[in-house]
Amino acid sequence: FVEEGAYVFITGRRQEALDEAVKLIGRNVTGVRSDASNLDDLDRLFDTVKREKGKIDILYASAGTGEAVPLGEITEQHFDA
Numbered sequence: 001f002v003e004e005g006a007y008v009f010i011t012g013r014r015q016e017a018l019d020e021a022v023k024l025i026g027r028n029v030t031g032v033r034s035d036a037s038n039l040d041d042l043d044r045l046f047d048t049v050k051r052e053k054g055k056i057d058i059l060y061a062s063a064g065t066g067e068a069v070p071l072g073e074i075t076e077q078h079f080d081a
Contacts, residue, residue, distance in 0.1 A: 001058070002025055002026075002027065002028045002029060005028075006028065006057075006058075007028045007029070007030075007053060008025070008028060008029050008030075009029070009030050009031075009032060009045070009048070009049055009052075009053075010022065010025070010029060010030075010031050010032070011031070011032050011033070011034045011036065011045060012031070012033065012034075013033065013034070013035050014033075015033050018031040018032075018033055019031065030048070030052060032044070032045050032048050036061065037076070039076055
């Protein structure tokens with residue numbers, strides 16, 4: 001995405017791995033430490049994106065395991081902790 005001109009936000013639970021990924025990407029990237037199964041972390045992530053860029057154009061989620069549920073119907077209970 002960055003090579004195509006996008007600004008990206010990446011997340012992860014481990015700060016060291018997140019920092020390394022940000023370094024590897026190199027530009028147009030913000031790393032936000034968070035756990036996708038934690039609603040407070042997701043709120044903080046959204047607040048960061050909103051403050052820095054205003055909106056999300058594309059969302060790619062590849063975290064955890066859970067039941068396949070339509071977007072908008074997902075609850076915290078759908079995630080394995």
